[in-house]
Amino acid sequence: MFLKMNNLLFSLHLLLLASSLSSSLAKGGAFQSLLPSDFNDRINVSRARRLLDEVESRARVDLAQGYMTNSDLERVIKEFGQRCSNISRIYSIGKSVNGVPLWAIEISDKPGEEEPEPAFKYIGNVHGDEPVGRELLIYLANWLCHNYLKDPLATLIVENVHLHLLPSMNPDGFSLRKRGNANNIDLNRDFPDQFFFANNDEDSRQPETKAIMNWLRDIQFTASATLHGGALVANYPWDGTIDKRTYYYGCPDDDAFRFMASIYSHSHYNMSSSKEFIDGITNGAAWYPLYGGMQDWNYIHAGCFELTLEISDNKWPNAAELPILWKYNKMSMLNLVASLVKTGVHGRIYSSGDGRPLPGFITVSGINYTVRAGGTFADYHRLLAARDRYEVVATMPGYKSKNTSIWLDEGAMTLDFVLDPEVSIKGSVLQNVYDCNCDSKSKLEFVQFLWGSHFEVFFIFIVILGFLCLLFQRRKKVKQSTGAKRTVVV
Structure with a gap:
């Protein structure tokens, strides 16, 4: 009995001590001196960490609820x-760090075939904790599928653009509910940069980054957009500045980018109607500079x-x-893609000699971009x-360049170029720099014939031939692109 009484008294003593200790810890009383100096900090940090873990755990469950998992996607x-x-092709451009395929959807009336049409790509979920884009791209694909041949805008896009959708560039980051990929790398800082060269070693880049770069080597995209969250604005280049300071730093096509961003906005x-960004658009460097951006x-x-x-303001x-959010962004997403054929200058480049296509180059006077x-x-x-009025120039090695002035209004313009081979006289040799494979003896015989007694006859023949070629060029029919208001051949 005595032992039981002692145990009971000891238990009561411990209970009172614990009660007093707890009261002292809460109020910072006398028992504080009996404890280690950082005891309160340890308790508070431990509680804070447990609470944070519980909040994050609940947040992860709550945030993901209703969103597609990677398997669902x-x-x-x-x-x-x-x-x-009938209007789509499914393919993968690569895999993530954890081996998740990066699935893409191509939408076109001739998916998988190469056509003289512009290509556009949308990329979602670049940052793992910004998943709205991956959901909206599925909405977009379904809307185009359901409305093809029913809605004029859907039909225009499907029949005149090769649209590629990559719903998730960062499936690992999505699963982990974090911004970076599985290696904790921000994929929108992992590309080669014009100002800083830390990312120039391609072997050191993330697999998701490499997949995008290889994708663009395979397909010549005219335009594209990535879908992010955390604000409401259309952002355009440049994203960085040479001195890392924040100010407006436009690229050579600043007007064109502002035009594109305004279409979306x-x-x-x-x-x-944004109060933060005038007209709902912003130059990237004027907002905040970043480097290694896509x-x-x-x-x-x-x-x-x-x-x-x-x-989306909310990530x-x-x-x-x-x-x-789909309702708010639907027309923006559609109109941006449609702008590839409803605005701008489009055409093809031909050789006047045999009419074959020439993979040449187009420049616009005053804009340092090819x-x-x-x-x-x-x-x-x-x-x-x-x-605005533009002077458009077509060039091709081995051919004479051609230029023409156009006035580009609200519609698109089709502008085809027919280039003449360069003909130069080297010494006494009349030579087509691309087509002549003559040996030395043939060249000598040709020179002797040209500068001999037959020169006048040959000259007249050349004039007549040039006149006939000119007539042929004028009569040549050139296919007109869909959506263009007028076609010009130069």
Whole structure:
């Protein structure tokens, strides 16, 4: 009995001590001196960490609820490919760090075939914690599939653009609910940069970055956009400045980019009414400079005009808001793609000699940027701001360049070029720099014939032949691109 009483008294003593200790810890009383000096900090940090872990755990469950998992996304993409096989092609551009395929959808009336048409790409989920884009791109694909041949805008896009959708560039970051990929690398800082060369070693880049770069080597995209979250604005190059300071730093095609960004902003439910960004658009460097971004790399290295679109103030909104966000962004996403054929200058480059396509180059006077024509059809698609006069120049090694002035209004223009081979006299030899494979003896015989007694006859023959070629060029029929108001051949 005595032992039981002692145990009871000891337990009561401990209980009172604990009660007093707890009270002292809460109020900072006398018992504080009996404890280690950092005891309170340890308790508070431990509690804070437990609370933070609990909040993050709940947040991860709550945030992901209603969003497609990576497995869901793969299944939905493949089902779309089966359901809309007449206008789509499903393929992978590579894999993430953890081996998740980076699935892409091509939408066209001739998917997988090369045509003299512009190509556009949308990329979502560049940052793992910004998943709205991956959901909206599935909305976009389904809308085009359901409305092809029913809605004029859907039909225009499907029949005149090769549209490629990459819903998730960063599936690992999405699974981890964090910005970077599985290696904790921000993929929008992992591309080669024009000012700083830390990313120039391609072998050291992330697999997702390499996949994008190889994708653009395979397909010549005219324009593109990435979908982000955390703000509401259409962002355009340049993204960085040479001295890392924040100020407006425009690229050579600043007018064209502002025009593109305005198409998205003004088609949006409320982006253009932004109080933070005038007209709902911003130059990237004027907002905040970043380096190694995908937007600038596209323009510099791939000939692709890319926008960075912030489409939701909340990075990870409740899934119930996704239909509303699709409604707000729907016309913006459609009109931006359609602008590839509804605005700008488009055409092909031919040889006057035999009419074959020439994979030449297009420049615009006063703009330090070159657009390359396609290798197969020699088609080019030059984005330019409307309501202005431009001098367009076509060049091709071994051919005489040609230029013409145009006035670009609200519509698109088809402008085809027919280039004449360069003919030069080296010493006494009349030579086509591309087509003549004569040996020395043949050259000598040709010179003797040309400068001999037959020169006058030969000269008259050349004049008549040139006149006939001119007539042939004028009569030649050239296909007119869809959406263009007028066709010009020079």
